[in-house]
Amino acid sequence: MFSIFTKSKFGFLEKLEFLQTFASFIISRVSPAVVHNLEKYQAIKKVFYLSAIEDIEGDYLEFGMYTGSSFCHAIRCSKNLSNINQEIKKMKFYGFDSFEGFGNVDDSEKHPFYEDQNFSTDILKVKRRVSKVSKPENFSIIPGFFEDSLKQSPESYGITKSRIIFIDSDTYSSAQEALQFSLSTIQSGTFIILDDFYSYKGDQALGIAGAFNKFIEENHLSARRVLDYGMGGIVFIIKRQK
Numbered sequence: 001m002f003s004i005f006t007k008s009k010f011g012f013l014e015k016l017e018f019l020q021t022f023a024s025f026i027i028s029r030v031s032p033a034v035v036h037n038l039e040k041y042q043a044i045k046k047v048f049y050l051s052a053i054e055d056i057e058g059d060y061l062e063f064g065m066y067t068g069s070s071f072c073h074a075i076r077c078s079k080n081l082s083n084i085n086q087e088i089k090k091m092k093f094y095g096f097d098s099f100e101g102f103g104n105v106d107d108s109e110k111h112p113f114y115e116d117q118n119f120s121t122d123i124l125k126v127k128r129r130v131s132k133v134s135k136p137e138n139f140s141i142i143p144g145f146f147e148d149s150l151k152q153s154p155e156s157y158g159i160t161k162s163r164i165i166f167i168d169s170d171t172y173s174s175a176q177e178a179l180q181f182s183l184s185t186i187q188s189g190t191f192i193i194l195d196d197f198y199s200y201k202g203d204q205a206l207g208i209a210g211a212f213n214k215f216i217e218e219n220h221l222s223a224r225r226v227l228d229y230g231m232g233g234i235v236f237i238i239k240r241q242k
Ligand SMILES: C[S@@+](CC[C@H](N)C(=O)[O-])C[C@H]1O[C@@H](n2cnc3c(N)ncnc32)[C@H](O)[C@@H]1O
Pocket: 063, 064, 065, 066, 067, 068, 069, 070, 071, 096, 097, 098, 099, 100, 101, 102, 103, 119, 120, 144, 145, 146, 147, 168, 169, 170, 171, 173, 174
């Protein structure tokens, strides 16, 4: 018969109930956006480190900059790795964004959270912010909707190889345009960071995941998952077949 004097199987752990409740209280209250961004920063740091120890050449391309916070973080991460790999100093940073949100998107791409009013920002403020962490010659911000700004070749912007590509523009069409633009720059060892990979109810044919899966298949690339972060972010490393 159970008695209050019976020694619990979990012993000391049971006494930690207070601590468990306290941890739950704190964790449930932290904003999901804060959790996501902190883990995204960690993921970017890990990817820069991995690319440095593997001696991957090339530049950082970010599609979807918004206020420039992840872009500035990427620059900071690279600066702190030059003691591991001097070559990282040669890296340039390219950011692409309309600075007006998503523009006209097809009905199939509509999503309750990806709305223009959530993502319109001032490019001058973004430029000022980035200038505080980087010399002007080391970064380039290219404004415009991808369907216009990515019509040109990467070479026309001075990009030949990509070391890290970050796609954070949320929709299928924008991710497809970003990936197609980047194709010639991708080498074995290029890292591709994809935010919002599980959006659109996890449908593998929609959103960023849909564009990425199709891109990998059509171009005969192989993609190995490196890590997951935040509220649905993922990182892959690419191997080119030829
Ligand atoms: C989630 S925000 C980027 C957040 C940013 N990477 C960060 O972590 O600080 C998405 C951005 O993608 C941009 N975007 C979405 N679709 C686009 C398109 N077709 N062309 C250009 N920019 C686009 C939006 O303007 C928005 O600023």
